[in-house]
Amino acid sequence: MQDYVANRWIKIGLVLIVVGWGPLIAIIALASIGLWPDPNPNPIGPGLLFFVTFWPAVICVGIGAAQVARRRKQASIEPSTQRVEASSAQEIDWIGNPVVRIAVGMVAIILLVKGATSLPHGGGRGAAAALVLGVAAIYWAVMGRLPTWLRR
Numbered sequence: 001m002q003d004y005v006a007n008r009w010i011k012i013g014l015v016l017i018v019v020g021w022g023p024l025i026a027i028i029a030l031a032s033i034g035l036w037p038d039p040n041p042n043p044i045g046p047g048l049l050f051f052v053t054f055w056p057a058v059i060c061v062g063i064g065a066a067q068v069a070r071r072r073k074q075a076s077i078e079p080s081t082q083r084v085e086a087s088s089a090q091e092i093d094w095i096g097n098p099v100v101r102i103a104v105g106m107v108a109i110i111l112l113v114k115g116a117t118s119l120p121h122g123g124g125r126g127a128a129a130a131l132v133l134g135v136a137a138i139y140w141a142v143m144g145r146l147p148t149w150l151r152r
Contacts, residue, residue, distance in 0.1 A: 003072065004098045009064030013057045014102070020053025029109065032117050061099055101141045108137030 004010050023046035030036040115123070115130030123130075139147045 001098055003068045004064070007064040007068055009060045009067060010099070011064075013060030013062075013064060016053045016057035016060060017102075020049050020057060024050040025106075025109075029113050032113050034117075065097075065099060101144070104137050105141035108134045108141060110134075111137065 027041055027043045027046055031041050111130045111134030115127045115134060119127040136147055
């Protein structure tokens, strides 16, 4: 995971995500929970900022992830050009990938907002399930493992 955080391309991509996507996602989230003055906003400026920064951020994170994967692959090959057998921890290395954890965190926030807004309006089991899955996904994104109550 430190390899990903140390990569310059991933840092640039994450800055683009926070600066370019953050205002629009914040406005959408605040409007959906009722804290934005306009219940049905049309944020043109943040929308254009999102539009301009979406693909550059995705490309930067993709280039950085490819560089880290290539470096790990080169480090795992012995000098005799034979592959070193991957351990079980290396086979499931995507779990610790910060890009995956950030994506899960963003999906978790969306689930929490959708569940919280539809529960008072009679969302029923769907809203409750969205809240539970959102909490579990936030926990996994922060801690890197599932909560014990979800592993049953």
